Structure formats: structure tokens, C-alpha cells
Amino acid sequence: MTEPTTIRTLLAIANKLNLNVDHLDIKTAFLNGILPPDEQFFCSPPPGFPLPAGFCWQLKRGLYGAHQSGATWSTTFRTWVKTTLPLFAEAGAERCVYVKRQHADGTMVDLDKLRDITLEPGERLIILVMNTDDLLILYTDSARDEVDSFEKVLNQSFEATPRAPVDQYLGMHVTRNRAQRLLALDGRRQSHVYNYIHELGYDHKRSRC
DSSP, rough: OOOHHHHHHHHHHHHHEEEEEEEBBTTGGGOOOOGGGGGGGEEEEOOOOOOTTTEEEEEEEETTTTTTHHHHHHHHHHHHHHHHOOTOOTTTEEEEEEEEEETSSSSSOTTTTTOOOOOOTTTTEEEEEEEEEEEEEEOOGGGGHHHHHHHHHHHHHHHHOOEOOOOOETTTTEEEEETTTTEEEOOOOOIIIIHHHHHOOOOOHHHHH
């Protein structure tokens, strides 16, 4: 998982630089992780899958609820990034954040060189932030074609939801006004909390609950 302070910092940078901020989910992410041979385990199938007496299932992939599944999926995705996207670099100690930054002529920007929070004319910047199965993509307009290609390549290995401008991310509701360079975060989680309030027969705009 990425540190919450890192996510808020990246969103602030995106607002400062007027970056696009999109979001997509990796479907059944843990099932993409291949368990090492010494970590494969056995379990009984759920109801409806009869097996002969004395038999059970051997799990070779990560399963939701298994202790090692998160780490296995993380290793799987990091290996995929390093193999498929070699121009992306890990952002320091944040092993779930990957950065690709290029000058207008296509040469790579030295990420170890301290710079102000500015972009050169025509510079292409893409930042990937992965949290379990929630992928945040921050990018310049000049890199839109590269992000489109990245989404296609991603879906060749992992099934993902269509990319869309971020609205909800890790329990945060994200509101943007790009014309005024305003970005707000709150914990409303409209799709959950508001629906629950309505199910109780209240109007969230008029109630104090």
C-alpha cells in the first residue's frame, strides 16, 4: 500500500501541474498472483462443488482471505512493471509508485536531480500509483497516447475496468475544478454512506445524521 500522505501529495502535485488523474481497478487482482511452490496450500471447495471422499483442492494462485495473497499479487505486479514497462522507475521508498518522465525530445529526465514542481514545454510525465487493485494514473496531456497504450497492454495481462477520471479512491471522494485549479478531498463515499442514509428514509442534505 502507498502511504496516505504520499497519495495526498501526488494529488496536490497533479492539481498544481494540471495533470489528468484517472482511475481503474484490476479485477480479482489476487487471483493473478502465482503462489510459490512452497506456499501452495489445500482447501475444501465451497458448497456446490462435490469431490470424492478424501480429496480437496490445491491452490496455486492467490486467494482472497489467504495471508500471503496480498504480497504475492504485489510481487506479481512489480515484476510485470519491471518487465513490461522498463522505463518506469520506482519512486524512492514508495514501492507502489512508478514514474516515467521524458523531455520533449524523448530523452529521460534524471529523477535524482532536484527540481521545482514545474514542467518543461512538451514534457511527458506519467505516475502510476497502485494500492492492492486500485490503480491511479496521473499524466500530462502530452502523454495521453502513451497512457492509452499502457491501458491496452495492462489488459493483455490483467483484466481491468475502463479508465475514467478519478471520483472515489481508497475511501476518499475527489472533486476537481481544473479551470480554477481547485481540488478537494472528503470522506463522503457517496456510493456507500449516502445510499445507506437514503435507505433509512433520510435526506442527507436536510438530516443531521
